[in-house]
Amino acid sequence: MLRATVTGRVWSTKRLPEMPAGTILEVVIDGSTSRLLAFDPLGCGEGEQVVIATGSVAAGWFPGKAPPIDALIVASIDEGAKS
Amino acid sequence: MLRATVTGRVWSTKRLPEMPAGTILEVVIDGSTSRLLAFDPLGCGEGEQVVIATGSVAAGWFPGKAPPIDALIVASIDEGAKS
Amino acid sequence: MLRATVTGRVWSTKRLPEMPAGTILEVVIDGSTSRLLAFDPLGCGEGEQVVIATGSVAAGWFPGKAPPIDALIVASIDEGAKS
């Protein structure tokens, strides 16, 4: 997984009907300038440090037929808790 | 997923018969110089900002047997709507 | 998918028996110095611009049990046809 920080949210009215309802957040991978767009089932906010799973693993989390989602926020990192 | 901007279209007469009919667009990943070719089911145009899903997730979106497509435009980003 | 240019061919006598018969071409990803080796079902030649699908999507194109092939030329780009 990747450690990343939430930087914003994207809206899209024009999208595939198979995209699940919910929030797509933009994140920056910590220690880099790479950005990803990830589905957020946890209700994360800007500046929050999160854990991102990518690829078919992200799509497989959804119940039923896998949607075309390849990045998923799977956890939020507790503040001040890295050893 | 990746945020990208559409920069053009590619045509190919010589291609695998398993490639689905439809448009292949060239996009540049925002914040980088990396280019991808993605299948476009949404009818996007040059300069449009889009969301790209990659890997087996892209192929799995197609009905029936998965075609050899590993990048798919899943949404277009609303203009002026990033928070 | 990736846009790439064919730069050569590789031969290997010592290989897994599950590798399909056919040509493995070396390509350079356009706009980068990254090289890939891709299976070529289309009969492409040096200097030709091609479209490459990667990952399990490439292996899934083959009939029967998926071979250990993770890059496949799926199309050749028409010359002078990019808009």
Next chain:
Amino acid sequence: MLRATVTGRVWSTKRLPEMPAGTILEVVIDGSTSRLLAFDPLGCGEGEQVVIATGSVAAGWFPGKAPPIDALIVASIDEGAKS
């Protein structure tokens, strides 16, 4: 797989219920500055050199339905044993 060195651990109270119980370690890929977060079933410690498998292969290791885990420590490298 990737050779990496364990640099820390992350805690997250807020996470998907499908995340398996267990430790998530932070590692740095050897020879780079890239960091990954990987599930650790082996009980590794800081400074330990490990082997990381990524992608759906990592999720597929878990019994039952694959969890949203895309990086797994599959081995620890014996000290002083590289030839």
Next chain:
Amino acid sequence: MLRATVTGRVWSTKRLPEMPAGTILEVVIDGSTSRLLAFDPLGCGEGEQVVIATGSVAAGWFPGKAPPIDALIVASIDEGAKS
């Protein structure tokens, strides 16, 4: 696939029981400084140029349940045979 050169071997006593018996080699991707660890079913030696398949395609090559292996040497490149 990736063209790479074998640079060494890794040993690990502490590893998942699902790891198949056999050799894990360290390789450097040609034209880069990136290193990978790959399972070697072909008996390759240091300095040998090889072809590496990565991802679920590598794990799928093994008979039975896919092991947590995401890189596999699928061929050795014939010396002096690149056109």
